[in-house]
Amino acid sequence: MDAAEFRRRGKEMVDYIADYMETIERRQVYPDVQPGYLRPLIPEEAPEAPETYEDVVKDIERVIMPGVTHWHSPYFYAYFPTANSYPAMLADMLSGAIGCIGFSWAASPACTELETVMLDWLGKMLKLPQEFIAGTSGKGGGGLIRGTASEATLVALLAARSRKVKQIRSEEPDLSEAQVISRLVAYASDQAHSSVERAGLIGGMRMRKIPTDEKFAVRGEALRRAIEEDKAAGLIPFYFCATLGTTPSCAFDRITELGPVCNAEKLWMHIDAAYAGSSFICPEFRPLLDGVEFADSFNFNPHKWLLVNFDCSTMWVKKRSDIIGHWQIPLGRRFRSLKMWFVFRLYGVRGLQAYIRQHVKLAKEFEGLVRKDGRFEISADVVLGLVCFRLKGSNDVNETLLKRINAARRIHLVPCQLAGRFVLRFAVCARTTESRHVQQAWQHIAELASEVLQ
Amino acid sequence: MDAAEFRRRGKEMVDYIADYMETIERRQVYPDVQPGYLRPLIPEEAPEAPETYEDVVKDIERVIMPGVTHWHSPYFYAYFPTANSYPAMLADMLSGAIGCIGFSWAASPACTELETVMLDWLGKMLKLPQEFIAGTSGKGGGGLIRGTASEATLVALLAARSRKVKQIRSEEPDLSEAQVISRLVAYASDQAHSSVERAGLIGGMRMRKIPTDEKFAVRGEALRRAIEEDKAAGLIPFYFCATLGTTPSCAFDRITELGPVCNAEKLWMHIDAAYAGSSFICPEFRPLLDGVEFADSFNFNPHKWLLVNFDCSTMWVKKRSDIIGHWQIPLGRRFRSLKMWFVFRLYGVRGLQAYIRQHVKLAKEFEGLVRKDGRFEISADVVLGLVCFRLKGSNDVNETLLKRINAARRIHLVPCQLAGRFVLRFAVCARTTESRHVQQAWQHIAELASEVLQ
Numbered sequence: 001m002d003a004a005e006f007r008r009r010g011k012e013m014v015d016y017i018a019d020y021m022e023t024i025e026r027r028q029v030y031p032d033v034q035p036g037y038l039r040p041l042i043p044e045e046a047p048e049a050p051e052t053y054e055d056v057v058k059d060i061e062r063v064i065m066p067g068v069t070h071w072h073s074p075y076f077y078a079y080f081p082t083a084n085s086y087p088a089m090l091a092d093m094l095s096g097a098i099g100c101i102g103f104s105w106a107a108s109p110a111c112t113e114l115e116t117v118m119l120d121w122l123g124k125m126l127k128l129p130q131e132f133i134a135g136t137s138g139k140g141g142g143g144l145i146r147g148t149a150s151e152a153t154l155v156a157l158l159a160a161r162s163r164k165v166k167q168i169r170s171e172e173p174d175l176s177e178a179q180v181i182s183r184l185v186a187y188a189s190d191q192a193h194s195s196v197e198r199a200g201l202i203g204g205m206r207m208r209k210i211p212t213d214e215k216f217a218v219r220g221e222a223l224r225r226a227i228e229e230d231k232a233a234g235l236i237p238f239y240f241c242a243t244l245g246t247t248p249s250c251a252f253d254r255i256t257e258l259g260p261v262c263n264a265e266k267l268w269m270h271i272d273a274a275y276a277g278s279s280f281i282c283p284e285f286r287p288l289l290d291g292v293e294f295a296d297s298f299n300f301n302p303h304k305w306l307l308v309n310f311d312c313s314t315m316w317v318k319k320r321s322d323i324i325g326h327w328q329i330p331l332g333r334r335f336r337s338l339k340m341w342f343v344f345r346l347y348g349v350r351g352l353q354a355y356i357r358q359h360v361k362l363a364k365e366f367e368g369l370v371r372k373d374g375r376f377e378i379s380a381d382v383v384l385g386l387v388c389f390r391l392k393g394s395n396d397v398n399e400t401l402l403k404r405i406n407a408a409r410r411i412h413l414v415p416c417q418l419a420g421r422f423v424l425r426f427a428v429c430a431r432t433t434e435s436r437h438v439q440q441a442w443q444h445i446a447e448l449a450s451e452v453l454q
Numbered sequence: 455m456d457a458a459e460f461r462r463r464g465k466e467m468v469d470y471i472a473d474y475m476e477t478i479e480r481r482q483v484y485p486d487v488q489p490g491y492l493r494p495l496i497p498e499e500a501p502e503a504p505e506t507y508e509d510v511v512k513d514i515e516r517v518i519m520p521g522v523t524h525w526h527s528p529y530f531y532a533y534f535p536t537a538n539s540y541p542a543m544l545a546d547m548l549s550g551a552i553g554c555i556g557f558s559w560a561a562s563p564a565c566t567e568l569e570t571v572m573l574d575w576l577g578k579m580l581k582l583p584q585e586f587i588a589g590t591s592g593k594g595g596g597g598l599i600r601g602t603a604s605e606a607t608l609v610a611l612l613a614a615r616s617r618k619v620k621q622i623r624s625e626e627p628d629l630s631e632a633q634v635i636s637r638l639v640a641y642a643s644d645q646a647h648s649s650v651e652r653a654g655l656i657g658g659m660r661m662r663k664i665p666t667d668e669k670f671a672v673r674g675e676a677l678r679r680a681i682e683e684d685k686a687a688g689l690i691p692f693y694f695c696a697t698l699g700t701t702p703s704c705a706f707d708r709i710t711e712l713g714p715v716c717n718a719e720k721l722w723m724h725i726d727a728a729y730a731g732s733s734f735i736c737p738e739f740r741p742l743l744d745g746v747e748f749a750d751s752f753n754f755n756p757h758k759w760l761l762v763n764f765d766c767s768t769m770w771v772k773k774r775s776d777i778i779g780h781w782q783i784p785l786g787r788r789f790r791s792l793k794m795w796f797v798f799r800l801y802g803v804r805g806l807q808a809y810i811r812q813h814v815k816l817a818k819e820f821e822g823l824v825r826k827d828g829r830f831e832i833s834a835d836v837v838l839g840l841v842c843f844r845l846k847g848s849n850d851v852n853e854t855l856l857k858r859i860n861a862a863r864r865i866h867l868v869p870c871q872l873a874g875r876f877v878l879r880f881a882v883c884a885r886t887t888e889s890r891h892v893q894q895a896w897q898h899i900a901e902l903a904s905e906v907l908q
């Protein structure tokens with residue numbers, strides 16, 4: 001394919017994408033296919049000779065679309081949102097064309113520099129403490145883009161390990177590195193994402209789960225108790241991963257309590273706000289981040305809820321010197337800051353705030369509908385765009401309801417477990433979700449509930 | 455931005471990209487900017503109100519392009535190639551629009567399934583042993599896409615650690631996991647990529663470098679000796695990372711010798727062929743992969759040399775059961791197999807082979823020019839698209855030559871160290887590189903050499 005054909009095919013693809021987005025709600029949100037559906041639809045080997053572009057394009061609807069879960073359908077309420085916006089798509093096209101690999105400044109100065117400045121822009125939008133902003137000094141803190149929150153959690157854990165090993169060995173020079181590591185213990189909420197536990201497995205370190213309160217939040221006292229027990233048993237506490245906006249219920253660990261405990265005990269406090277972090281650009285949600293001043297590192301995913309297409313997970317640290325050598329697991333990296341730049345400029349801070357508020361408003365609207373129906377209950381505080389709800393009654397009846405909902409394929413939800421109870425999660429996800437979609441979704445759920453309860 | 459505006463702006467972006475690619479050789483390959491150049495060019499904070507698209511677009515040439523190292527310029531001969539093709543860009547546009555996160559089958563069946571089949575297609579192109587092909591059985595081996603080779607190296611190391619811990623503890627149940635881990639030792643070439651050493655640091659395990667022969671290759675005997683020494687010292691050898699196509703000189707570890715050693719000693723053998731792997735689709739280069747039958751895992755980067763834009767690093771394992779729980783560091787993932795599908799079909803295997811052969815031919819052409827000039831010497835066998843060369847004489851004179859080359863900004867090269875000598879690397883990188891560019895590059899280098907030697 002030469003440039004002339006790309007001009008033609010690229011424009012066709014732009015129209016295909018715009019058509020897809022404009023008509024996405026007519027597509028069934030969750031596919032009907034069974035595992036293994038795709039293999040028989042295409043050849044067993046790559047073709048020897050080139051095929052035509054027409055051949056390839058017609059297979060998008062024949063092979064791919066029947067197996068797509070449409071995350072950007074306004075009937076998609078599963079998991080958490082993944083971002084999608086036209087400005088981000090345009091920037092990603094440009095990023096693909098420039099196609100530089102930003103593993104060092106010289107490998108592409110613009111890539112490295114725009115990233116640093118965009119992390120400052122975003123850090124300022126979040127009103128992060130000054131120590132997290134790189135500015136022009138080149139010292140102290142700053143931010144960078146990672147692929148996912150899992151990567152950030154792991155990097156923070158490794159940096160915390162290095163720092164603690166250094167500290168302990170300066171106090172007790174006779175201990176070997178392996179001896180120190182074998183006594184380390186990290187902490188996270190019992191509601192934390194599975195990737196936090198996995199980070200411990202990767203680093204070969206103990207990870208202890210801290211029990212949460214009735215709001216599914218870790219309290220300072222619970223962490224203090226665990227630290228004391230572990231110290232008494234000869235272990236060395238070194239890392240706490242706080243979650244702001246847990247995956248099951250969007251609960252918030254109490255970092256204003258936890259931060260001082262971590263600082264006093266010299267634990268690295270990392271904050272994972274993968275989903276909720278985007279909301280902190282709104283003054284009314286910023287108090288949820290109070291306590292970040294105690295943290296060593298902070299991470300959230302603009303690729304979830306800030307209209308920047310995947311992948312764009314942003315991490316800030318107070319002291320870059322703590323983390324040098326661990327700044328990234330992958331060495332190569334795309335020019336990802338371009339899409340932050342396009343999105344921030346074409347929406348403006350006010351546009352981004354309006355987007356967050358609209359999703360929260362839709363979640364509150366759904367919560368109101370649930371509360372008006374006496375058969376249902378709300379299972380966790382609705383703070384942002386997630387509503388956890390269930391039929392009053394057994395787990396079985398709720399499992400049956402969820403099965404009916406997903407079998408009907410009109411909307412898509414996933415469940416969670418909260419304090420042993422089977423709960424349905426309704427997460428406002430798509431950029432194009434409106435009140436009418438939420439109303440329809442609720443009506444549909446209420447009807448299926450009537451069937452289930454009969 | 456709504457769909458209507460995206461239709462317009464997307465088409466303008468397609469034209470911008472085509473223009474960029476068609477005229478890239480008129481741009482200076484390596485930028486003139488100094489560190490910190492970008493920050494003063496843009497505001498210190500994100501705008502409150504949205505800007506216009508015109509504002510953003512005009513900043514591409516004002517802010518970004520002056521700081522871009524043009525990896526796809528035919529005057530770019532640094533590092534290794536990073537892939538860039540129109541079919542991959544089209545597929546990436548589609549992937550961005552679908553915007554699914556493929557962390558499980560249900561999250562997007564098409565994403566999971568196309569990936570499995572594309573890895574089979576590619577595995578068959580490489581004539582990988584049958585154990586690495588997933589097929590329809592769903593048992594045994596198979597492949598998946600990772601972001602980078604660094605990630606693959608780390609995942610293989612972690613899987614090897616788990617397998618060895620399990621094996622040792624089944625033989626000696628009194629040993630704790632920490633005790634086993636503290637005795638583990640991994641191996642790699644002294645020419646291996648820095649990410650291999652870092653994988654050891656991340657996992658908290660010893661990584662020993664094996665000295666290479668006069669061809670910069672690890673030999674079976676050298677590995678055997680290291681294993682014996684370490685076993686005698688009470689350590690437990692568990693992992694060897696072989697490199698096919700090292701970063702400095704594109705050297706090939708002798709895996710037909712190393713594989714039997716690894717198998718006999720129960721070491722996990724991982725093969726990192728990040729750059730060279732793409733060439734194995736050509737029958738004449740496939741012998742370089744002989745010995746892969748001894749490996750537990752194999753990885754290379756189609757995003758380097760197989761026209762699939764970054765990121766697309768492909769990894770195969772013989773036993774998926776060894777690696778379950780470690781299949782990926784990041785949980786979220788884009789629909790990356792779409793670009794493999796588009797590229798394989800629109801080039802065909804023959805088109806891809808022709809592309810590889812053209813690059814190797816250009817490298818040989820450059821090698822011929824170097825050999826004809828008695829002032830120069832070739833520093834390592836030219837097997838694929840990389841030529842390592844230097845002026846006969848001191849390191850200083852070669853450093854001076856490289857500085858002149860990069861200061862002139864007409865072409866871009868990076869150096870390497872080989873057996874203590876400062877060597878220039880000439881890697882054929884861009885898709886559009888032709889004989890005339892190589893000839894010009896050589897003439898330019900020869901002229902600068904004359905200046906330096908005067």
